[in-house]
Amino acid sequence: DTAVSQTPKYLVTQMGNDKSIKCEQNLGHDTMYWYKQDSKKFLKIMFSYNNKELIINETVPNRFSPKSPDKAHLNLHINSLELGDSAVYFCASSHSFYEQYFGPGTRLTVT
């Protein structure tokens, strides 16, 4: 029973392409997040959605667009991929503000 799942686990693509990463949670949580972990292992929040509404949008290029079709899903679409987008992207969800459940991550490599 995977609580927070992400697909794909690995994604290798070329610069300029458009790609999407999907996230689903089966915990019944109202809030979902996207984080980016770069090569130096720093984990930074990108977006947060509560009940399908965007509540946090950190300084992220507008090439990144989250989409929440329902409370259980928060997908991340990235346009015109750049080398600097290479990172591990984590989806997370929470019911309370203190305990977030993270997915296994998607390793994106842009060549």
Next chain:
Amino acid sequence: DAKTTQPNSMESNEEEPVHLPCNHSTISGTDYIHWYRQLPSQGPEYVIHGLTSNVNNRMASLAIAEDRKSSTLILHRATLRDAAVYYCILNNYGQNFVFGPGTRLSVLP
């Protein structure tokens, strides 16, 4: 955002207690102290959180200084599976988590 300071790395022997320190001298009165850990090639996982009083759960204990300017995560008996990066995070209700570099804990058999 209030900042936290943690040692870059620590070592422990298996089955011994581990005390992971965190300094947060600019903590505000409404900031909660959270600890997460990230095992290799996995997403972070929640460990424990507290506000003013010491806290215990099945994974660890959290000791909070009386002035709240520092805290210590205590793993009572380290196992090899506890080798991870441990993050100390301050968060006020409704704000986003800011993860620092954390402490990389190595557990020696």
